[in-house]
Amino acid sequence: MSRILPWNWPAPVPALEKNSSEVLYFDYAATTPVDERVIARMVECLGRGATFGNPASTSHAFGHRAKEQVEKARQQVAELVGAATDRIVWTSGATESNNLALKGVACTQAGHAGHIVSSQLEHKAVLDTLKQLEEQGFQVTYLEPDKNGAITADAVLGALREDSFLVSLMLVNNELGTVTDVASIGRLVREHGALFHVDAAQATGKVDIDLKTLEVDLMSFSAHKTYGPKGIGALYAGPRTEGKLRAQIHGGGHEQGLRSGTLATHQIVGMGEAFAIARELAETERAHLSALRERLLKALAGLPITINGSRTTHVPNTLSLTPYYDFSIGNELALSSTSACNSASNEPSHVLMALRLKPSEALRTIRLSLGRYSTEREVDRAAELIRSALMIPIP
Structure with a gap:
């Protein structure tokens, strides 16, 4: 019998379902929650x-x-x-x-x-x-x-x-x-x-x-x-x-x-x-993540944002975005401003600097990374928060 289970298994954390103001996890590239089967x-x-x-x-x-x-x-x-x-x-x-x-x-x-x-x-x-x-x-x-x-x-x-x-x-x-x-x-x-x-x-x-x-x-x-x-x-x-x-x-x-x-x-x-489990879920999981990534990109279309990295040769779950100006999302989204290995230094990402971004641009860049338990509702809410934050530039 196949162990491939629906995307709502295991059930999402109850707090995420009952209150949209709870923190949403968009940092799967930093680490992933251990699968319940594991x-x-x-x-x-x-x-x-x-x-x-x-x-x-x-x-x-x-x-x-x-x-x-x-x-x-x-x-x-x-x-x-x-x-x-x-x-x-x-x-x-x-x-x-x-x-x-x-x-x-x-x-x-x-x-x-x-x-x-x-x-x-x-x-x-x-x-x-x-x-x-x-x-x-x-x-x-x-x-x-x-x-x-x-x-x-x-x-x-x-x-x-x-x-x-x-x-x-x-x-x-x-x-x-x-x-x-x-x-x-x-x-x-x-x-x-x-x-x-x-x-x-x-x-x-x-x-x-x-x-x-x-x-x-x-x-x-x-x-x-x-x-x-x-x-x-x-x-x-x-x-x-x-x-x-x-x-x-x-x-x-x-x-x-x-x-x-x-x-x-x-x-x-x-x-x-x-x-x-990753081997069993590979095809289904990639399709799931690709769909969520495209949904997120569509929701962010038209915003003053640059997408870093290749638009064609990439994994489906990671997105690096540099807004044109400083902004603040608040605490509702758990995401990275850089990789976990750079976070403690508070310095511009060496990866982004290698792409020849200015230090100020690198410091305001955000990385959104999706995962196995990400949902359309979470993606829509994340896009809503980002759009709201970018409507008014912070002086």
Whole structure:
């Protein structure tokens, strides 16, 4: 029996239904609520009567049962992205996956020297890691996006050097929602002989990923962007990484020696279930989100707003909008003025600055991101609030 359920399951939070003045959630790109079906599976791994054993304790039934659940989850993650199951390595999230991919490859380079190609649009988990590698002597080229917020294959080709050993780019930009042509870029990188790392934290469930055909060597994943729990993620490490990727956390040799630490069975099971649900719902969910996005755009038509990023090559749930002047929506909408990784700094988004927006424009830009539980009523209300706020410029 299919587990695909109506869009009103589980039921919306009662407060959102009874009072239109309650806060509406439009920040799914920052994090998603854990799906109720995922929670149910996680609970099965907690408590005395549950699968609480240590997956590494294979000398008794408790450990065996936990290991079985971990391996089932590994298969579920692999199936969503078209990977071989034994190529999925558990981590604490996409940030750790990015660190393991970049540092793990860099530390195998002779003399800790060589060239890396990335972009100005990357998540801070990549940019800050690259900054540290630069301090160690590596050279990094940060590609500029085109006017649509895209990093093109031609730009990558122009940046590759004889000593380039790694290219790192995100599949879906977390602020703009633009999709990178990793298929074309992957072919170029493979021909050059370098490794290709892709941060796919924002992509799972929103775009098709098939690592059987993509020429990608390393790919980072996060559970909490796909209706799973926080604190768990994975790294795909393809065959070409053999001997070129070293662990960054030591102590026990877990995960084929690439990531030591006792496996968090309940979180891993949660990620597996979340990815399995995303696989089942992919077509229906994308259609749902695309319809809501178009409804929102239609409702905002004619307003003094610029849409950032590509109008054609994008995921269906993310929209970056820059009003022509300062405005205030109030507290009824939960949205982002930048990515979650930038919010604490109160500085203009590095992504928007790379698009050559002025600091004042970047600071008043808003990101609206839809999700599984978004409704037409919420979209209509959000559009109403934005239209109302933009009718009268704030002095």
